[in-house]
Amino acid sequence: MAEKTLIEVVNDGLRDELRRDERTFILGEDVAEGGVFKATEGLFDEFGEKRVIDMPLAEAAIVGISIGASLNGLLPIAEIQFADFIHPAFDQIVSEAARLHYRSNGTWSCPITIRTPYGAGIHGGPYHSQSIEAFYAHVPGLKVICVGSPYDAKGLLKSAIRDPNPVLFLEHKKAYRLFREEVPEDEYTIPIGKAAVKREGSDITLVTYGLMTRHSLEAAETLQSEDGVSVEVIDLRTVSPWDKERVLESVRKTGKALIVYEDNITGGFGAEVAATIAEEAFDYLDGPVTRIASPDVPIAPYSGILEEYVLPNPAKIAEGIRKLAGY
Amino acid sequence: MVSVKEISGAMGLNTEQLLKLYETMFMARAVGERERMLNRMGKGPFAVTGEGHEAAQVGTAFALTPGKDWVVPYYRDIGVALTIGMSPRDLLMGHLSRSDAIESGGRNMPSHFSSVELHVVSGSAPVSTQVPHAVGIALASKLRGLGEVAVTYFGDGGASVGDVHEAMNFAGIHKLPVIFVCENNQYAISVHVRKQMAIENVSARAAAYGFPGVTVDGNDVLAVYEAARQAVERARSGDGPTFIEAKTYRLVPHTSDDDDSRYRSKEEVDEWRRKDPLIRFQAWLEEHGVADKKAIDEVRAKVMQEIDAATEFAENAPTPAPETALRHVFVEGGD
Numbered sequence: 001m002a003e004k005t006l007i008e009v010v011n012d013g014l015r016d017e018l019r020r021d022e023r024t025f026i027l028g029e030d031v032a033e034g035g036v037f038k039a040t041e042g043l044f045d046e047f048g049e050k051r052v053i054d055m056p057l058a059e060a061a062i063v064g065i066s067i068g069a070s071l072n073g074l075l076p077i078a079e080i081q082f083a084d085f086i087h088p089a090f091d092q093i094v095s096e097a098a099r100l101h102y103r104s105n106g107t108w109s110c111p112i113t114i115r116t117p118y119g120a121g122i123h124g125g126p127y128h129s130q131s132i133e134a135f136y137a138h139v140p141g142l143k144v145i146c147v148g149s150p151y152d153a154k155g156l157l158k159s160a161i162r163d164p165n166p167v168l169f170l171e172h173k174k175a176y177r178l179f180r181e182e183v184p185e186d187e188y189t190i191p192i193g194k195a196a197v198k199r200e201g202s203d204i205t206l207v208t209y210g211l212m213t214r215h216s217l218e219a220a221e222t223l224q225s226e227d228g229v230s231v232e233v234i235d236l237r238t239v240s241p242w243d244k245e246r247v248l249e250s251v252r253k254t255g256k257a258l259i260v261y262e263d264n265i266t267g268g269f270g271a272e273v274a275a276t277i278a279e280e281a282f283d284y285l286d287g288p289v290t291r292i293a294s295p296d297v298p299i300a301p302y303s304g305i306l307e308e309y310v311l312p313n314p315a316k317i318a319e320g321i322r323k324l325a326g327y
Numbered sequence: 328m329v330s331v332k333e334i335s336g337a338m339g340l341n342t343e344q345l346l347k348l349y350e351t352m353f354m355a356r357a358v359g360e361r362e363r364m365l366n367r368m369g370k371g372p373f374a375v376t377g378e379g380h381e382a383a384q385v386g387t388a389f390a391l392t393p394g395k396d397w398v399v400p401y402y403r404d405i406g407v408a409l410t411i412g413m414s415p416r417d418l419l420m421g422h423l424s425r426s427d428a429i430e431s432g433g434r435n436m437p438s439h440f441s442s443v444e445l446h447v448v449s450g451s452a453p454v455s456t457q458v459p460h461a462v463g464i465a466l467a468s469k470l471r472g473l474g475e476v477a478v479t480y481f482g483d484g485g486a487s488v489g490d491v492h493e494a495m496n497f498a499g500i501h502k503l504p505v506i507f508v509c510e511n512n513q514y515a516i517s518v519h520v521r522k523q524m525a526i527e528n529v530s531a532r533a534a535a536y537g538f539p540g541v542t543v544d545g546n547d548v549l550a551v552y553e554a555a556r557q558a559v560e561r562a563r564s565g566d567g568p569t570f571i572e573a574k575t576y577r578l579v580p581h582t583s584d585d586d587d588s589r590y591r592s593k594e595e596v597d598e599w600r601r602k603d604p605l606i607r608f609q610a611w612l613e614e615h616g617v618a619d620k621k622a623i624d625e626v627r628a629k630v631m632q633e634i635d636a637a638t639e640f641a642e643n644a645p646t647p648a649p650e651t652a653l654r655h656v657f658v659e660g661g662d
Contacts, residue, residue: 061496
């Protein structure tokens with residue numbers, strides 16, 4: 001099995017799907033030359049101008065045109081260059097793509113995939129670093145995936161493209177080239193809406209997603225070796241719909257829950273996870289449901305010193321685990 | 328057999344087609360009036376209709392091939408929906424939010440037309456978000472070699488929305504088979520077109536996107552039809568988009584919740600009532616010997632009969648079961 005980076009498997013996954021189904025095509029800014037992160041590298045050469053379409057700088061059009069093309073038999077895979085720039089398309093995603101099936105009583109459907117790099121940690125400043133999943137996880141009719149590892153990214157990208165609903169596919173940009181992971185060459189998919197237990201444990205349930213999974217695993221290792229605390233790390237992978245059952249099952253076992261997310265703490269997706277645990281696993285809890293997230297400042301300041309100060313990291317997560325373990 | 332002799336000024340349409348045009352325009356008028364009446368009777372909570380726009384709507388849609396070409400309308404387009412093949416019953420079922428209403432089964436507001444079979448795309452209420460959809464449909468038509476044309480509709484107010492610019496720009500770059508129809512009735516609810524744009528004809532904008540824009544008298548159904556016919560021909564033969572501005576007037580308030588006397592005078596409305604597209608076309612038909620008063624009355628009686636029957640059907644049709652509100656958020660059985 002080959003070891004691959006996240007960006008390499010996104011490229012592989014796109015190529016596989018373009019080969020597999022001639023209804024698929026890619027549209028976005030700079031996609032013909034490979035895109036700013038090289039996610040679409042080599043695809044224009046293999047598939048040509050009808051399958052890899054460079055778009056004007058117009059995010060509402062990228063999504064709106066994808067919606068239209070999906071109504072007329074195609075499977076668009078749109079790329080928004082940075083998640084921070086998706087906001088002009090909010091109306092098209094929320095009012096149109098997510099509501100079309102419902103408002104037409106199940107007669108029209110909108111099988112589009114919107115890929116976009118998100119997340120901080122690359123000195124991107126306040127406009128190349130945002131986590132946007134909470135805005136969209138709030139919207140019925142839209143599926144939202146957040147990937148931070150190569151294996152998950154490939155299997156979930158394929159599921160997203162094949163899904164008959166609109167899917168927002170968020171790729172953590174710091175994870176793009178941060179590490180390699182064994183990824184099968186053979187075809188596989190990962191179901192949307194299923195979490196993965198990345199590390200089994202018995203004392204605390206840690207729920208996370210995106211790049212925070214890697215940081216959390218590092219913190220869990222530290223706690224195991226230094227404090228003898230056993231942490232179960234669950235990567236949600238999909239935030240909407242999310243795998244409540246898997247999370248609740250773990251919390252009922254450990255009695256303690258820590259939620260880690262990179263977004264601002266207030267109204268972040270972890271708040272929904274916390275509320276659900278409090279509501280549905282109250283009788284099993286042996287400590288407060290707690291959260292580690294970024295403070296409520298625009299994510300993220302450009303200076304590496306400032307950025308490091310606000311973002312969750314393995315040390316901050318380890319501290320959170322220690323505190324919760326004390327109950 | 329219908330007469331095939333050329334009728335002067337009929338844009339190549341024969342007697343049967345001309346009468347069909349009139350019938351559909353009258354039907355659009357009467358469905359709008361019926362919906363507003365049902366609203367006043369307390370039977371439908373909301374009505375948005377297009378009285379005055381019939382020539383602009385029916386004239387453009389009449390140039391299309393129903394079921395093959397696509398229409399991506401806005402909420403005033405009763406005439407478009409009827410021309411493409413939706414029935415008064417379909418629209419009145421939607422107006423009364425009946426469970427079997429094909430538009431939405433009671434989920435969307437009335438006049439949010441939809442039919443998968445007829446290629447009428449379900450719309451929303453944010454203005455002009457539908458315009459990029461028509462461009463995407465046209466892109467797919469071109470990529471797949473389908474020969475289908477997409478027509479999208481919006482008002483003079485809708486023309487101000489950024490999505491229209493983004494959509495027209497892309498359509499021009501790729502010479503897509505799409506037609507942009509602006510029903511310019513001079514008011515975006517209460518805001519006059521002079522406060523909406525600094526130019527006389529919004530069709531002038533087309534030049535900036537690299538395709539032709541035409542302004543037509545939107546109350547002259549034959550002029551509108553001819554502009555649309557040429558635009559469809561251009562689109563079908565690969566020459567790209569056309570922008571059609573049909574200048575018209577809304578003879579009724581914006582919706583059942585609007586009082587138009589707050590922003591325009593009775594004299595102004597009365598002046599436009601004298602330019603009513605139905606009166607004008609009826610006069611034309613009589614002048615050109617296509618139909619006399621008796622024939623027109625027969626058409627109108629037939630339409631009213633259909634609308635009465637549709638109203639009765641819709642009023643007696645079942646309302647949605649409450650728990651169905653939870654269905655169709657996602658494609659069922661999709662994964």
